[in-house]
Amino acid sequence: MSATQTPSRPDTKFIVILSDGMAENPLDALGGKTPLEAAHTPNMDRVAAMGVVGQVNIIPDSQSPGSDVGNLSVLGYDPDRYLTGRAPLEAGAMGIELKSNQVAFRCNLVTLIGDEMHDYSAGHITSEEAAELIEAVGSRLGGDGRTFFPGVQYRHILVADEKYDVLKGTPPHDIMGQPFADHFPKGDGADEVIGWMKQSWDILKGHPVNRKRIASGKSPANSIWLWGQGKAPSLTTYPEKYGLKGSAISAVDLVRGIARYAGLDVLHVDGITGLLDTNYVGKAEVGLNSLEDGDFVYIHVEAPDEMGHAGDPQKKIQAIEHIDREIVSRVLDYMQRHPHTRVAILPDHKTLCTTRTHERGRVPFTACGVGIEADAIPVYTEKSAAVSEHDFPVGSKWMDWFLGVER
Ligand SMILES: [Zn+2]
Structure with a gap:
């Protein structure tokens, strides 16, 4: 794009504020x-006002509009080539090599009633209860190349042989109230995977954790549900691809997993929640501090997305205003002190x-920033972007432009 040249000094700092799900169509409300x-x-x-506004087509037509696809694409990786499944990204976030x-499978703890998928989350079971159940499952069904790893609440991981990579599974949240047997994994090796799911019934049925849950x-959590499996994505890392030492901040497993595979340091920030009450100031401060010895930081904020899922425009506005006031303001202050940003x-x-x-x-x-020539658009909205000449039809090319390594 003509508005931009390659940053002329090697010590340029790059900051991306990823405001998950922020964009929207006009609302009557x-x-x-x-x-x-x-x-x-x-x-x-x-x-x-200082820089440019434009549009990016982040989600390829071939992919569904999820945050896994979206964040991969924004970070510069073509999802058609690099997305291998949700579970390997989550495994990455959990530090599983x-x-x-x-392959890694997502292993949900679910509630089956009769022949129906009653609850994909087993009543939002706690991580502590779940850890006991996954340990019981793992001690009986693990071994022979299989390992179960407890995660957060109902979300766990099974690592197994790569031969199961070909299976087609179904997310349990997509089949709520439906006959679950219609949605068992399909393909070569499916019988074994279905077998583990069925064997979990006996292991979980009389477990003390479940007795207590029923009593109250x-x-x-009377079954495991295996889906979303895939091999580790092989991403060229940021140091290799861009020559940049970078970090990422996110409360979301998927995003942390992508960041790890991309060779970004996943930074800890106290009190980040993925919700409206997240620690915006902490994200900004930890992110900006990381630039003392880093070149790139990716600050991901989930709150606007969650408020969209809640169907609450006012709270979504609040989330956007928090990002503006607590994060973008600090980044602008930083740019005053470090103009090469x-x-x-x-x-x-x-x-x-x-x-x-x-x-x-x-x-x-x-x-905006060093080497980005201002255009004439003074506000950042969907409408102002739609009339801009800056358009990226392929989302995964946007990062090359932003980093000034357009090829
Ligand atoms: Zn979402």
């Missing part, structure tokens, strides 16, 4: 405005308050 338009965002508009001859009126703000996909789900389609970005 907001008088025809989007949450981003309705929100008071003087700092984001300052970035727009997958060998090249292994909660759903028992570039910053970008963008979402990974739209999350609609109307449908409470993600939608594909172009999303707006804004970026």
Whole structure:
């Protein structure tokens, strides 16, 4: 893109603020405005005024508009080539090293009633209860190349042989209230995987954790459900690909997993939740501090997405305003002190308050800093982006442009 040249000094700092699900279509509830338009965002508009606004088509037509696809694409990796499944990304976030001859499955603890998938989360079972159950499952069904790893709440991982990579499984949250047997994994090796799921029934049925849950009126975790398996994605890391030492901050497993595979340090920040009450200031401060010896930081904020899923435009506006006031303002202060910096703000996909789900389609970005010549667009909204000449039809090319290594 002509507005940008390669940063001329090697010590440029790059900051990406990924505002998950922030973009949206106009809402009747907001008088025809989007949450981003309705929100008071003087700092984001300052970035727009100093730099450029444009559009990115982050989600390829071939992929569904999830945060796994979106964040891979924004970070510069073509999802068609690099996305191998959800479970290997989550395994990465948990620090599980997958060998090249292994796959990771997502292993949900679920509640089956009769022949139906009653609850994909086993009544949002606690991590402590789940750990006991997964240990019991692992001690009986583990071995012979299989290892069960306890995760958070109902979300666990099974590492198994690579031969199961070919299976087609189904997310349990997509088949709530439906006959589960219709949605067992299909393909070569499916019988064995279905066998483990069925064997878990006996192991879990009389387990003390489940007895206690039933006694207190909660759903028992009476089955495991295996799906979403894949091999480790082989991403060229940021040091290899861009010559950059970078970090990432996110409360979301998937995003942390992608970051690890991309060779980014996943930084710890106290009190980050993935929700509206997350620690915005902490994210900004830890992220900016990492630039003392790093070149790149990816600050991911989940809150706008969650407020979209909640169908609450006012809370989505609040999330966007928190990001503007607590994060973007600090980044602008940092740029005053360190002029050789570039910053970008963008979402990974739209999350609609109307449908409470993600939608594909172009999303707006804004970026400013060293080497980025200002265009004439002074505000950052979906509408202002739509009239911009800056358009990236292939989302995974956007990062090359932002980092000034356009090829
Ligand atoms: Zn979402």
